[in-house]
Amino acid sequence: MAEDGTPAGTAYAVADLVGEIAARERADAPRWVWASTARLYPRLLEAGVRVARCHDLELVENLLLGHAGRYGEPRSVRAASARLRGEPVPPDPPPAQEASAQPSLFGDDGDRASPADDLGRIVEVHAAQQRAAAGLDGFALLAAAESAGALVAAEMGFDGLPWSTAEHDALLTELLGPRPSGGLRPRRLQDLADRINAAFGPRTHVNPDSPAQILKAFAAAGLPIPSTRAHVLKGVDHPAVPLLLEYKELARLHTAHGWAWLDTWVSGGRFRPEYVVGGVVSGRWATNGGGALQIPRVLRRAVVADPGWCLVVADAAQLEPRVLAALASDRAFTDAAAHGDLYEALSDAFRSDESTGGLPARAKAKLALLSAMYGGGTGEAVQLLGVLKSRFPDAFEYVEAAARAGERGRLVRSLLGRTCPPPSAGWRELTLAGDDDRDAPEAPPGGGRRSATAAQALRGRGRFTRNFVVQATAADWALALLASLRRRLTALGPPRLVFFQHDEVIVHAPAELADAVTEAVRASAEEARSLLFGATPVVFPMEIAVVDRYADAK
DNA sequence: TCTTCACGCGCC
DNA sequence: AAAGGGCGCGTGAAGA
Numbered sequence: 001m002a003e004d005g006t007p008a009g010t011a012y013a014v015a016d017l018v019g020e021i022a023a024r025e026r027a028d029a030p031r032w033v034w035a036s037t038a039r040l041y042p043r044l045l046e047a048g049v050r051v052a053r054c055h056d057l058e059l060v061e062n063l064l065l066g067h068a069g070r071y072g073e074p075r076s077v078r079a080a081s082a083r084l085r086g087e088p089v090p091p092d093p094p095p096a097q098e099a100s101a102q103p104s105l106f107g108d109d110g111d112r113a114s115p116a117d118d119l120g121r122i123v124e125v126h127a128a129q130q131r132a133a134a135g136l137d138g139f140a141l142l143a144a145a146e147s148a149g150a151l152v153a154a155e156m157g158f159d160g161l162p163w164s165t166a167e168h169d170a171l172l173t174e175l176l177g178p179r180p181s182g183g184l185r186p187r188r189l190q191d192l193a194d195r196i197n198a199a200f201g202p203r204t205h206v207n208p209d210s211p212a213q214i215l216k217a218f219a220a221a222g223l224p225i226p227s228t229r230a231h232v233l234k235g236v237d238h239p240a241v242p243l244l245l246e247y248k249e250l251a252r253l254h255t256a257h258g259w260a261w262l263d264t265w266v267s268g269g270r271f272r273p274e275y276v277v278g279g280v281v282s283g284r285w286a287t288n289g290g291g292a293l294q295i296p297r298v299l300r301r302a303v304v305a306d307p308g309w310c311l312v313v314a315d316a317a318q319l320e321p322r323v324l325a326a327l328a329s330d331r332a333f334t335d336a337a338a339h340g341d342l343y344e345a346l347s348d349a350f351r352s353d354e355s356t357g358g359l360p361a362r363a364k365a366k367l368a369l370l371s372a373m374y375g376g377g378t379g380e381a382v383q384l385l386g387v388l389k390s391r392f393p394d395a396f397e398y399v400e401a402a403a404r405a406g407e408r409g410r411l412v413r414s415l416l417g418r419t420c421p422p423p424s425a426g427w428r429e430l431t432l433a434g435d436d437d438r439d440a441p442e443a444p445p446g447g448g449r450r451s452a453t454a455a456q457a458l459r460g461r462g463r464f465t466r467n468f469v470v471q472a473t474a475a476d477w478a479l480a481l482l483a484s485l486r487r488r489l490t491a492l493g494p495p496r497l498v499f500f501q502h503d504e505v506i507v508h509a510p511a512e513l514a515d516a517v518t519e520a521v522r523a524s525a526e527e528a529r530s531l532l533f534g535a536t537p538v539v540f541p542m543e544i545a546v547v548d549r550y551a552d553a554k
Numbered sequence: 555t556c557t558t559c560a561c562g563c564g565c566c
Numbered sequence: 567a568a569a570g571g572g573c574g575c576g577t578g579a580a581g582a
Contacts, residue, residue: 209578211562211577227562248562252576256563288574289575296565319566374570375571382568
């Protein structure tokens with residue numbers, strides 16, 4: 001359904017739906033209203049059709065449900081319609097079923113309903129969503145940005161990230177040895193495994209892939225350790241330790257991003273992951289398969305532009321603390337965030353403090369900020385948080401308030417209204433947090449001290465909501481950037497968004513358009529800033545590199 | 555045998 | 567006083 005042009009809900013039959021959509025798009029580029037971009041848009045892309053704008057009913061329904069504290073309820077058009085009519089709400093079809101069924105292009109379930117029924121529900125649900133969004137500050141922008149993100153995600157999955165199989169294979173061979181046949185370990189890994197066994201003595205046999213066996217072997221050697229995490233191993237004096245550390249690093253590369261990964265995920269010189277918009281409650285994207293958001297740095301040399309093309313790699317510098325500055329409107333903090341290196345600008349506040357060891361002032365500022373946003377703070381960070389609190393009280397209070405809200409079982413939201421899930425029933429029971437109005441969480445009604453488990457649950461929820469307001473607003477900003485950049489790139493023609501990872505984008509573009517793309521990225525960052533924060537003095541600088549290969553960007 | 559879990563590590 | 571957010575993935579080990 002097109003949002004404008006044809007009167008809403010007027011059904012007319014067409015012989016060639018994809019062709020009709022292409023024609024309408026060329027004629028007046030409406031905002032297409034459909035059930036699910038993820039299910040429907042790939043079919044248009046296959047047919048060579050791209051659209052400028054859409055309204056994704058399921059994604060928006062999900063945002064609205066979350067805002068209402070009904071996170072996780074069915075989001076299909078059918079379910080949304082049933083809610084409006086007060087009818088029983090059907091569960092969402094499982095993803096597997098979605099994949100195997102051939103859905104109608106616009107509706108969410110074409111096999112039982114007539115197209116007219118589908119259309120009726122779409123019109124009804126769309127109208128209800130628009131009414132709901134109009135009453136919520138920022139929500140219309142959020143809905144548009146989420147929908148635009150869905151278009152970007154489908155397009156990036158379709159276009160793929162330029163990937164050199166030869167470079168990838170060469171890297172693996174350098175680090176691991178030649179590709180082994182069968183399920184054998186690569187030579188270098190087998191070599192390390194043998195030496196690890198030798199280091200533990202003739203009577204011990206360990207599989208270095210088994211944490212349990214490693215723990216036993218260290219215990220037998222008189223060196224009990226709590227886990228086999230790398231930072232724990234680093235503190236142990238034993239000849240097997242350096243070998244194990246090297247083994248773990250290489251084994252990780254082999255299992256997660258080795259030849260099997262290459263065979264599975266790269267074809268035709270492109271890595272094509274499936275991005276999942278709205279896959280993370282904070283608004284960050286997730287991916288299905290391929291681990292697109294966890295590509296190890298060492299593999300970035302395999303991301304190579306086509307001949308005559310370049311990669312414009314852009315990331316938002318220090319995005320989350322800048323978001324906090326703009327959210328909190330902390331005078332001293334926004335001044336620091338008004339230009340250049342935020343941590344450096346904050347350093348003065350931490351420089352005079354000699355009692356916290358040898359960390360440079362910039363590192364102290366960074367540690368304090370991260371602790372405030374993540375809810376961390378052990379040892380040195382406790383003291384640095386104190387500095388933050390006294391020098392930047394509003395910024396400090398902003399995240400503290402979010403943490404308190406979380407501990408009381410309340411919901412917190414991003415700037416545009418993306419809302420965290422409510423705590424589980426188990427959490428409420430454990431923490432006696434059913435009473436949202438009580439104001440002293442550490443002194444529960446009923447007298448006795450709260451159990452250690454309950455205290456831990458409270459703190460965990462506080463950390464979550466503390467981080468949520470910043471991470472989710474950063475995701476708001478990134479989505480706005482993406483939507484703006486997509487529009488600008490369309491105007492340029494060939495350049496394509498090929499990668500997006502929380503605060504970083506890669507555009508694949510003809511070399512002669514590198515400057516134009518760079519300018520488009522800067523303009524998009526600026527547009528995202530003013531869309532979210534209006535006239536804030538906080539800047540969101542982009543670090544942009546034009547390179548042939550991703551590895552050369554930093 | 556299949557499923558689920560904990561672990562450990564990659565990215566932001 | 568202590569307090570570390572969000573994910574995906576492959577592995578070995580335990581449970582059904």
